[in-house]
Amino acid sequence: MEGGSGSNSVPPSATFDKSRVLDVKPLRSLVPVFPSSPQAPPFVCAPPSGPFPSGFSPFYPFNGPQPTPPDLNQHTHTPAPLRSFRAPQSNGKMATDGNADGSTGAPTKRPVGRPRSSSASQKKAKKDLVFTLAVVDNNFVLGITPAQREDGDTEVVNNVRMRFDALRRRLSQLEDAKESPNGWIRRADLKAANIMMSKGLRTNLRKRVGVVPGVEVGDIFFFRMEMCLVGLHSQTMAGIDYMIVRADIEEDPLAVSIVSSGGYEDEAEDRDVLIYSGQGGNVNSNKKEAADQKLERGNLALERSLHRNNEVRVIRGMKDAISPTAKVYVYDGLYRIQESWVEKGKSGCNIFKYKLVRLPGQPGAFDVWKSIQQWREGFSSRIGLILPDLTSGTEGIPVSLVNDVDKEKGPAYFTYFASVKYVKSFKLTEPSCGCNCHNACAPGDLNCSCIRKNGGDFPYTANGVLVSRRPLVHECGPTCPCIPNCKNRVTQTGLKVRLEVFKTKDRGWGLRSWDPIRAGTFICEYAGEVIEKVKARQDGEGEDDDYVFDTTRVYEPFKWNCEPGLVEGDGNDTTEEYSIPSPLIISAKNVGNVARFMNHSCNPNVFWQPVAYEQNSESYVHIAFFAMKHIPPMTELTYDYGTSRSDEVDGNDSLHGKKKCLCGSPRCRGCFG
């Protein structure tokens, strides 16, 4: 696609007229064109290991017995190369990669360029190895070793975070449906963290000053408990976390991290400076009067850290636009306390104040948020802005086109269209009709046929987050009588996050978001024209169609759902294997939406999920993209393009038809496509 392959395989940009991008003609209609055809689906696939009768499931090449979870110690304790280059274990040394966007697919790393073996047997051996690694990398492991519980790394932290949110989403789903086996779950976040902690599913339990291995500057969190579980800040409510350090005979409390969340009269006078108030003295729920703060606990720890010149981790909490009560926490990296003083607060009582200054050379975090805020409010102009909205109003919210890297004025011409265009219809085996709900479809209501199609579970939580991956998500369609903002219409109501198409350093155009994105959030669908097959690549002749989404490709398996057994009495174990009526190939070469700009990564932060809804008594499958994990603003969005099945079958070992991967992930497979 444009980003991933465009810069590498498309001939020099002189071949197209860059000015034409300004002529993008949007099709206003969101209703796809469906010439009704009684024909059977033309996309007959001959999978190598078929047959696939009704449930066609070509996506996992390794369908055999699932391997037992490998010994975690052997793999996750692999030393340096697997560690994030941004979060070394060392205590004070700051990683300085100069990459300001905080992305995981660090473009500063060069492609691996792994040599490909030539013999078939070697290839098989390599594939097995890749598979084993993939299981460790992508699947939840059953347990976390005692060593990992004390000191984490990127993988363990990622694992804990993914499992926490999967569990939290599942608990929210149960709560929404009032199906909780043990009564009411009022706080899914607390419940999920409680379960995680009781099972030892946590990391970085050992408190430390400075860098927390596996947690990167710019990482975002949506609950305080998430930060507890990965050892970034282990106080559930308190703003100052500290540890006792022995110095000679004396015991000294030292601050390790603070959360600035708006509860006190803090000031953010500068992006790199924070005036932080000490704790205590507040009017609290026990009807205590306001009082002078005392030099004890956190306040004492901050004072000691000032004198010792220690680093303190700073987490900035702010309002999440998604709802007025919701908060999002940004890890803003290491600060040092410059001075402290006492002043009178609004209540007239003494408050300790600490001036913290951010250490230089750290990746952008809070300052990125501030910049975005200014672009949004129009106080500062976006450097490199080419078009304020490349969709020309087709989408409900604008998608800006930005290049602050070079002189290229935009991607090649295409027609912006927000959905997928079927030429011929799919037919589901069973006749399809919508539900009979006349208000909003309610979770737990088994009278709703759309919910029944989803196995009785409502696929989304109350705030529209996908709970789990499923063979096929069924949404309410245009003919369902339920209200248009029924919670079971997530992927058909247009973009919700503020996206930006931008020029990457070395991978063509890419996609990223101004908004922070929660795991499970719908990002966009893959729009384009449904085609019968991908044009064969003939060297030197014809045009490559790099803008293709193809369900028949081979995709790395990964586990995203909450594992069964974590929730007491919950046997829920949905398969994550996709199952759609017939293969689907979508070309976005001439017609498409923002999804055509999403690049490939072997360590992606976005995944695709087939979603069906019914139109004119026929069910149409759409490819919807969801966030795999929480994604900080301005981080490039990537998904796994998979590998072409035909190349696997004919044993072609060259890079023929494949692209060299530039994702920079430690587990990069070397190529894709």
Place this chain on the structure above:
DNA sequence: GTATATTCACATCA
């Protein structure tokens, strides 16, 4: 070892 105090949560309801 257990109990209690502390706490810049969070969701809900008025």
Place this chain on the structure above:
DNA sequence: CTGATGTGAATATA
């Protein structure tokens, strides 16, 4: 749309 309120849970300290 705020603010009050209720339930909540890990950690430090007694």
